[in-house]
Amino acid sequence: MTQPFPFSAIVGQEQMKLALILTAIDPGLGGVLVFGDRGTGKSTAVRALAALLPPITAVSDCPVNSESRGDCPDWAEITSDNLVKRPTPVVDLPLGVTEDRVSGALDIERALTRGEKAFEPGLLAAANRGYLYIDEVNLLEDHIVDLLLDVAQSGVNAVEREGLSIRHPARFVLIGSGNPEEGELRPQLLDRFGLSVDIATPDSIDDRIEVIRRRDAFETDTKAFMTRWRRADGRIRKKIMTARDTLHQTEAPDDILRDCAALSLALGTDGLRGELTLMRAARAYAAFKAAARIDRSHLRNIAAMALSHRLRRDPLDEAGSTTRVNRVVKDLLG
Amino acid sequence: MSAPAASARYAARALAALSVDPIGLKGMVVQARVGPARTAFEAVLPRLPGPLRRIPPSVSDTQLFGGLNLAATLAENRPVRDPGLQQSAATIIVPMAERITPGLAARLSRILDDDSGHIMILLDEGADEDEAPPGALLDRLAFHVDLNDVPARGARFLLPAPADIADARGRLPQVAYHDDAAGKMTAIAARFGIDSLRAPLLALRTARALAALDHCDHVEEEHLREAAEMVFPSRARAFPAPDDPQTTDDPGTDGRTDDDESADPTTIPDEILVDAVAARLPHDLLEQNLRRERSRNRSGGNGAGARKIGNRRGRPLPSRPGKPDGRNRIDPVATLRVAAPWQRLRRRNDTAGRSVIIDPSDIRIRRFEERSDRLLIFAVDASGSSAAARLAEAKGAVELLLARAYAKRDQVALIAFRGQEANLLLPPTRSLVQGKRRLAALPGGGGTPLAAGLQAAASLMQVSRRQGMHPMLALLTDARANIGLDGTPGRAAAWSEARTLAGQIHALGLASVVVDISVRPGHQAEQLATDLGGDYLALPRADARRISRAVDTALDG
Incomplete structure (x- = not known):
């Protein structure tokens, strides 16, 4: 995993940064859609957010990051009460993903080797209590979009296939990014996103130069750059935490x-x-x-x-x- | 032996820079049809770092990102995963790059964004200017070289010795550059109208790689110049505005000139650098960009019937060897037919005593041709100014086209505008009976709400495009607009609204034709056709048969 660019070091793009912060404060807002031209830092910001978010407490073996053992789904067969802190999940939904991989499917390994019928959780399970990020959301195939809309609406993923009947919570913040030139989004999907921002390349030469300088500094000496921005990231994180409490x-x-x-x-x-x-x-x-x-x-x-x-x-x-x-x-x- | 041609020298230099810094520079686009230049170019590719992989534009996700190998899994009784191209750094060559779909482009971009050291060489064989690899990739790859004009004699690509490249790689992290280099590169990019911030970043990294290649520990002016020459010209969207403030009345350059003036002196780009880049700009730059904008709208990933071969419906095509990947379907009959001749031979070596033995290589995948319906939208001016007789001709033309629609899988829709508003008289249909009935009921007379008609057409076109149809507009009018969108009379306002809407339909990339049906064809309808970016047909005396034929030819072309 490559080190993400620090959130606070992103030059400008205040609306996008604000929208991402707001969903971190109130996950019920329903996600963010970022539309903008190529090379404007859409993906950078989303990946940076992951590093910024405060960790969550979850049952250590739980595939859906449940808060307590009582919340774990039965099929997961959780035996330990062990609680661990882990970073807020930010799950990438790749474009070519199959339905099996998204919703989960029969565990082929166990079916083949032990002849058992078991459920292998998919991306929706991994994204529970966190974020689901779709880059190039406007190019996603329709049947996957339908699946996502349904789950995002109900907060529950139900799998009825291959003799399995499984349900598990799937509450996540949907983040989509895309380039409007490559196709528009269906109105049904648009409506599901709580916030949307259009971003463009900064107009002023000075801002542009600053972007280039920081990016280059990040790429040439990542460690020093991260140290320099850690404090600023920490300040934003603290503000998010306080805001969550006072919301x-x-x-x-x-x-x-x-x-x-x-x-x-x-x-x-x-x-x-x-x-x-x-x-x-x-x-x-x-x-x-x-x-x-x-x-x-x-x-x-x-x-x-x-x-x-x-x-x-x-x-x-x-x-x-x-x-x-x-x-x-x-x-x-x- | 003669010296290498100029573009060949650039290509070689770019390859050398790529070998030094694959993570930073990502790759190059090479425009070259098959020929000696391309052959010579491909011959030096094995010298790039990493194993060489060639992928077709139809590469599957399993090949790219890895996945379960069904055959091996079943044979070994444990899951066997195939590694994808993504896993290990490689030099990926994509021939026929102009055929990459937006979906594949997004996947390849993901691989590049992982920064794992993949080099991507796109071989663009586009014959037309309209054909080009997707922008998402062009933006990420540092270099763009055109080898089409390189003569066979000049097609030599001289790369530095492997030891020199290894030395440059070691030197790269220490290469420093002057503080204002970043500012210079950004300012130059802005002067050439390049919006993406990846461009200056790539140029900067190129300069650094070049310096490392030249055994320098510091990026010199000449490295910056060379890097700018290599990275910027193919991305330029405008000729640089001259510094002279008197000549800034060109609206496209106003904003940038202001920026230049407000920036501090160190960020004003060096004229030498600007000139160096400008010298390499193609002379028909602006035309090319215009074409690119248009083709992007036409063939983008908008579901507009661009995808012709699917695997779900339509007429069956011959089956093809392939692997079942969860999305395609196996053709059992074809698979058995392929396996049949080998059965005796295979049974002889089979210990399990199976009756039919099918190998993974026998599997044939079913393919279907997916045809999208063409939707012909007639927007007919039924106002008083288009005399009643003309209306009858228009109705006749629609009926004729409708009659042919069933055979050609076309659908037809009819919008009529008269009085204060536009009405969708006939929603997209193939039914002749229904069409005739609705047409007969169309009255004439009243004002010409041209803008309302265009608006109705535009929204129908967008909806039908989303449904996978391929909409086209045939506008039958005299273009004498006199009713605005809100239903108020006023010639000037109505006309400017109509033109705005026409421009928007053009911007959506929708094909259209304007048939001028007034008795004395005027320049207004012609102007409207220009705004729509479509053809103009003046048919003052045409009958229904001629109108239908003319529309058919205009939209087919």
């Missing part, structure tokens, strides 16, 4: 809820999922900023990432959907 005490005043509804209405987003995500994201953001209650400044900052992918297309508006959201936010919230 439930963060108030959502009535006028903010009214603002959320007004925003969704003005933008004509489909369904109530938009409003709900907007409110939850604003709460996570307020907690991250150590505020006791959500105010309009929080809404302003996260409205675009919570709503931009839920808009209906307006053929005459050439500005991107992010710009449209920001325009409406400015009209409504001042």
Whole structure:
């Protein structure tokens, strides 16, 4: 495993970094979609997040990272109560993956050698309580997408095949990245992502140079570079942990809820999922900023990432959907 | 013997740099049809580090990432995994790189992103400018060399001796560069309109590898220049803007010029470096880029019937030898037929006394041809300005095409726009009866809401494309738009809206043809055809038969 680039050393791309941090604070937000051109650091940021996240406590032998022995699925035949700390799982879903590998299947080794019918957990089991990352999500094959949508919705992976009947919890944050030039995403899948950000190469020459300098420094002397950025990464991690604790005490005043509804209405987003995500994201953001209650400044900052992918297309508006959201936010919230 | 040609020299230099720093530079794209130059080039490839592997564009995931070897597993009664290409560093050669699908490109990119030292050589045999390897790979590989113009005499690739390369590899970690080198490279990339930040990074690493090759411990100006010449030209999207502030009225370069001025003096790119790169730019750069943009939209991974051979449905094709990998299906009859002649021979050596013995090499995989339906969308102007008689001709043409649709597996849809809005009169169908009935009910008269018609067509095209059809638009109009999208009259606004929408349909890469059905063809319809990027047909007096034939030819071409 190669060392990931430190999260805090990523130049710019504030919206993407913020979106990733928000899902770390509130995993219920429902994932992040990062769309951007080639060479803008999409994959870098996601892999960096893995290193940044605080470790989780899990039963040592449990294939689905259960918190206590009672939560372990029966088929796993867990015998020890041993608890271990392990890094938050970030599971890569490769493009060519087969359905067997994703949902789990008959354990061929045991079937062949011992003639036993046993279940070999797949990627969904490994991603439980963590992250599932799909690079080039728009190129993923349809039957895998359907499978993922179903599991992401229910939080349970059910396998009924080859004489097996298995279920296990599969709660994960879905992170997708892709290049819009290579194909669009089905609206059903778009809607499942809580937040979405569009990223581009930084405009200013100085920023670009900084990116190149840091990347080059990282590649030539990884160890020194990691030491230099460890403190900054630690600070973000601490803020995430604090925000997780205060998340439930963060108030959502009535006028903010009214603002959320007004925003969704003005933008004509489909369904109530938009409003709900907007409110939850604003709460996570307020907690991250150590505020006791959500105010309009929080809404302003996260409205675009919570709503931009839920808009209906307006053929005459050439500005991107992010710009449209920001325009409406400015009209409504001042 | 004559000296090597210039491109051959570059190619050799690039190969040398690659051998020194495979992790940093990743590989190269070589544009070369089969010929002496390519043969000579492939002959030196074994000198690159790592074993040489050649993969076809149809390589399976098991071959790339490894997987269970069914035959060996069953034979040995324990799981046997085949190692994939990903496991160990190798020089991977991909011939016919222009046929790499976006899916394979993403998988290959993953292998490259692992930084495990794979070198990838893409042999691009694209005959047209439209054919090119996928951008995801072009962006990651450092070099791009065109060997098509290298004469047989000049096709010599001189690589440094292995000892020199080993020496350079050892030296590479110590090679330092001046502090402003990174800034210089970034600024040059920006001047040439290169957005990806991988480019300056690759250039920087190239400069370092070149310095190591030249036994230097410090990257010199000439290394930077050479690296810029090797990495940037193929990625350039614009000619560098001249520094003279008076000439910055070209809208495409405004932003960059501002950046240059705001940057501190050390980051202003060296004119010598800029000139060196500019000298190697192809003279038809802008045209090429335009074409690339278009072809990307047409053949991208958008599910638009681009994939013609699938393995699920459609007409069966001859079976092919292959391994069952969970996604394809075995053709039992063909497999048995292949195994049949050997049965006696095999039974003689078989101890288990099986009656039918099938070896893994007998397995034949079923293949199907997957045809995507063509969807012909007629957007017909039924306004008062398109006289009622013309409307009748248009209806006749649609009926004729519909009649042929069943045989050609085409589907037809009809959108009519008149008065204030556009209506989908006939959803995509192959049914002649249904089509005729709906057509007969189409009334004429009223304003021309051209933009609404285009919008309806665009959304239908996008939906049908997502369903795997191949939509095409035939727009029958006089283009005298006078009703806006919101239903308000106003000639100028309506016309500009229509043009915007036409531009968007063009940007989506959808094929279209404009049939001007007004009695006196005007330049407006022609302008609209240009905006749509489609053909323009003026058929003032054509009858239904001629319209249908013309549309058919225009869209088939």
